Amino acid sequence: MAALLEVRNLRVEFPTRRGVLTALDGVSFDIAAGEVLGVVGESGAGKSMTGAAIIGLLEPPGRIAGGEIRLDGQRIDNLPYERMRRIRGKEIGAIFQDPLTTLNPLYTVGRQLVETMQVHLGIGAAEARRRAIGWLEHVGIPAAAQRVDSYPHEFSGGMRQRVVIALALCAEPRLVVADEPTTALDVSIQAQIIALLKRLTREKGTAVMLITHDMGVIAETADRVAVMYAGRIAEIGPVREVVKHPRHPYSVGLMASIPPLDRRVERLAQIEGAMPRLSAIPPGCAFNPRCPHAFDRCRAERPELLEAGATRAACWLYDPASEKHVPESAIHG
Amino acid sequence: MAERIVHEPTGEDFAALPVAERLPAARGAVPDAAPMVEAEDLARHFDVSRPWLQRVLAREPRRILRAVDGVSFAIPKGTTLSLVGESGCGKSTVARLVVGLYAPTRGRVLFDGQDLARARASAAQRRRMQMIFQDPYASLNPRWRVRDIIAEPIRAFGLVRDRAAQRDRVAELLTHVGLSPLDGEKYPHEFSGGQRQRISIARALSSNPEFLVCDEPTSALDVSVQAQILNLMKALQRELGLTYLFISHNLSVVRQVSDRIGVMYLGRIAELAPAETLFTAPRHPYTRALMEAIPDLEMTGRQRVPVGGEVPSPISPPPGCPFHPRCPLADARCRAERPALIPARGTEETLVACHAVEEGRDGDPATAASARALA
Ligand SMILES: Nc1ncnc2c1ncn2[C@@H]1O[C@H](COP(=O)(O)OP(=O)(O)OP(=O)(O)O)[C@@H](O)[C@H]1O
Ligand SMILES: Nc1ncnc2c1ncn2[C@@H]1O[C@H](COP(=O)(O)OP(=O)(O)OP(=O)(O)O)[C@@H](O)[C@H]1O
Ligand code: SF4
Ligand code: SF4
Numbered sequence: 198m199a200a201l202l203e204v205r206n207l208r209v210e211f212p213t214r215r216g217v218l219t220a221l222d223g224v225s226f227d228i229a230a231g232e233v234l235g236v237v238g239e240s241g242a243g244k245s246m247t248g249a250a251i252i253g254l255l256e257p258p259g260r261i262a263g264g265e266i267r268l269d270g271q272r273i274d275n276l277p278y279e280r281m282r283r284i285r286g287k288e289i290g291a292i293f294q295d296p297l298t299t300l301n302p303l304y305t306v307g308r309q310l311v312e313t314m315q316v317h318l319g320i321g322a323a324e325a326r327r328r329a330i331g332w333l334e335h336v337g338i339p340a341a342a343q344r345v346d347s348y349p350h351e352f353s354g355g356m357r358q359r360v361v362i363a364l365a366l367c368a369e370p371r372l373v374v375a376d377e378p379t380t381a382l383d384v385s386i387q388a389q390i391i392a393l394l395k396r397l398t399r400e401k402g403t404a405v406m407l408i409t410h411d412m413g414v415i416a417e418t419a420d421r422v423a424v425m426y427a428g429r430i431a432e433i434g435p436v437r438e439v440v441k442h443p444r445h446p447y448s449v450g451l452m453a454s455i456p457p458l459d460r461r462v463e464r465l466a467q468i469e470g471a472m473p474r475l476s477a478i479p480p481g482c483a484f485n486p487r488c489p490h491a492f493d494r495c496r497a498e499r500p501e502l503l504e505a506g507a508t509r510a511a512c513w514l515y516d517p518a519s520e521k522h523v524p525e526s527a528i529h530g
Numbered sequence: 531m532a533e534r535i536v537h538e539p540t541g542e543d544f545a546a547l548p549v550a551e552r553l554p555a556a557r558g559a560v561p562d563a564a565p566m567v568e569a570e571d572l573a574r575h576f577d578v579s580r581p582w583l584q585r586v587l588a589r590e591p592r593r594i595l596r597a598v599d600g601v602s603f604a605i606p607k608g609t610t611l612s613l614v615g616e617s618g619c620g621k622s623t624v625a626r627l628v629v630g631l632y633a634p635t636r637g638r639v640l641f642d643g644q645d646l647a648r649a650r651a652s653a654a655q656r657r658r659m660q661m662i663f664q665d666p667y668a669s670l671n672p673r674w675r676v677r678d679i680i681a682e683p684i685r686a687f688g689l690v691r692d693r694a695a696q697r698d699r700v701a702e703l704l705t706h707v708g709l710s711p712l713d714g715e716k717y718p719h720e721f722s723g724g725q726r727q728r729i730s731i732a733r734a735l736s737s738n739p740e741f742l743v744c745d746e747p748t749s750a751l752d753v754s755v756q757a758q759i760l761n762l763m764k765a766l767q768r769e770l771g772l773t774y775l776f777i778s779h780n781l782s783v784v785r786q787v788s789d790r791i792g793v794m795y796l797g798r799i800a801e802l803a804p805a806e807t808l809f810t811a812p813r814h815p816y817t818r819a820l821m822e823a824i825p826d827l828e829m830t831g832r833q834r835v836p837v838g839g840e841v842p843s844p845i846s847p848p849p850g851c852p853f854h855p856r857c858p859l860a861d862a863r864c865r866a867e868r869p870a871l872i873p874a875r876g877t878e879e880t881l882v883a884c885h886a887v888e889e890g891r892d893g894d895p896a897t898a899a900s901a902r903a904l905a
């Protein structure tokens with residue numbers, strides 16, 4: 198199946214007073230129509246940045262410094278602002294991590310939905326208002342008809358989050374970039390939102406890039422998962438493989454840190470150390486200072502994605518030519 | 531060698547910090563310790579009527595939203611009470627009431643035995659309570675450097691002797707939350723969502739508070755950084771006796787940190803129980819439904835069961851028990867009479883507001899618990 202979204206060797210840079218920071222480096226992946234790609238990884242790894250680059254909303258001075266982004270085969274990373282603005286909203290719906298930055302505090306939530314639909318779907322005001330109430334119901338806002346004229350500050354954190362979701366979906370885009378769409382939501386509303394996203398992928402063939410820290414949501418929703426670390430993809434593969442049998446040592450540590458639901462532990466497992474700052478990414482594999490398996494080659498050469506059983510991992514352990522080639526069982530055993 | 535921030539934050543490190551003011555005697559989680567915070571019949575209502583003229587023209591009555599409507603609890607010193615419950619049920623509003631950011635419509639809050647409004651008037655008392663907000667970006671001043679944001683409480687309360695001590699303290703706090711001291715030079719917009727969340731945690735810790743309200747403190751963090759922060763919070767509690775009011779939607783996280791858990795529904799507490807009891811023997815029908823809705827990491831294909839029925843509106847809450855339109859056990863009494871929060875038959879440490887539990891028609895809790903253990 199041809200991919201709806203193709204990202205190839207994406208590189209994003211931030212010129213600063215102290216030199217150019219590389220926030221994303223060589224990021225490549227596809228998402229097919231009707232597919233959900235989950236994106237997880239260390240806080241600060243570049244997940245939101247990847248989403249922002251796709252929807253053409255990198256915050257200046259950030260800029261795409263290399264690579265290509267294609268939607269349905271057509272390049273969208275080098276379009277003039279106006280063209281991109283029309284694609285955004287109509288073809289690509291965006292759910293941002295921070296709901297307050299998406300919502301205009303001066304307009305009621307209803308007005309924001311109505312205007313979005315009028316611009317992108319060309320429908321009348323009455324019809325748009327009817328649909329706005331419908332969307333608020335879809336995302337589980339109680340008494341939607343009564344609350345459609347509320348201002349964002351009159352909603353709770355999770356209710357604002359749901360308005361943002363409704364805004365991203367109401368123009369029926371073909372690709373949805375969802376950055377932490379469910380973190381502010383309780384498990385029940387979360388289940389409802391996920392069911393809604395799944396239904397859109399199934400019935401309308403919508404493709405979804407789902408950025409989240411919630412592994413439960415990933416396990417339930419995603420078809421494939423990409424694990425990011427320090428501006429690169431560390432591992433990518435089918436959801437079950439990546440969550441249950443991660444190959445990359447960072448993914449292994451990440452999955453081990455998930456707090457158990459069925460018991461209380463004195464101390465939670467965590468990956469020792471912290472991700473390097475963008476200005477001090479170590480040479481070779483960026484994970485090497487924290488990796489329990491690091492060997493000489495890891496400190497000298499940067500690994501590309503390599504076949505690692507059912508997934509692909511950027512780790513020298515999976516290069517048959519490495520002096521320390523460890524079969525995957527050694528990592529898990 | 532590459533820059534490497536290998537730091538395992540513990541309460542010991544925290545205790546060793548060069549701070550002028552040290553907390554009073556460190557205290558473990560003594561079950562019968564005096565309460566740090568007590569809420570008595572706390573309520574907060576909002577007027578959400580449309581503008582006067584529109585309202586009069588449309589002949590609409592005033593609309594009052596009861597965000598919190600009669601909540602009582604006590605948090606013993608050195609322990610953690612968590613609040614869970616559906617989005618919009620009033621958790622953040624309770625949090626704001628408890629640190630005095632909202633004035634209560636009814637009821638009161640006692641802080642260390644003293645009326646909260648009185649306590650807030652004194653800087654020495656204000657230093658003892660801090661809040662981590664649900665929305666980290668909105669609570670960070672975008673025009674300040676991170677080091678100044680974190681140092682602000684230190685300066686405001688005069689906690690260090692000189693600038694050098696202040697710089698060291700900020701560096702330590704940044705390291706505790708997994709950032710680098712060099713990050714202090716940057717502005718909030720230069721950070722990712724989770725990094726901002728960590729900045730607001732560092733800021734909240736900077737005044738050495740004894741009582742910390744944490745509203746979704748880790749929801750923006752990846753699981754590894756989350757584990758790091760939760761381990762830090764637990765270590766601080768163990769060694770310095772901090773008291774927490776903790777709010778989270780993530781029930782696995784709640785299980786790891788709580789001594790007691792309050793389940794809220796539509797502005798009230800439906801069930802208040804010791805943490806382990808709540809997970810092994812949930813009593814209120816809403817708590818049970820909530821447990822069913824937890825996402826499944828095992829990928830067994832188990833269907834999540836969202837809590838059925840419509841989420842009611844806090845503007846016109848249902849009469850009687852607010853959960854009755856969605857409750858499988860609802861009867862005529864439930865539709866008419868509001869249940870009080872009382873010890874549950876069978877699990878006396880649990881307080882529950884449910885007629886079915888009181889009447890013993892909720893199924894035998896002991897049998898239900900062992901059935902779950904087998905499943
Ligand atoms: N305006 C900026 N200037 C400089 N660096 C920036 C800027 N915005 C983001 N960054 C850096 O880029 C990196 C990637 O940020 P991004 O927001 O993509 O992280 P993320 O993976 O979404 O993390 P989180 O899970 O915490 O949201 C981070 O290290 C961040 O500090
Ligand atoms: N300033 C306000 N004006 C009007 N209504 C408000 C205000 N603040 C909160 N509310 C309403 O009070 C109710 C409770 O809100 P609150 O923020 O306490 O919920 P919450 O339990 O924290 O939810 P979430 O999990 O989504 O953060 C909601 O219905 C909300 O719309
Ligand atoms: S390449 Fe080396 S340092 Fe990097 S993850 Fe693999 S083993 Fe560890
Ligand atoms: S009081 Fe009645 S309606 Fe309310 S939870 Fe109990 S059984 Fe259900």
Ligand SMILES: [Mg+2]
Pocket residue numbers: 244245246294376722723724
């Ligand atoms: Mg992000």
Ligand SMILES: [Mg+2]
Pocket residue numbers: 353354355621622623664745
């Ligand atoms: Mg809240």
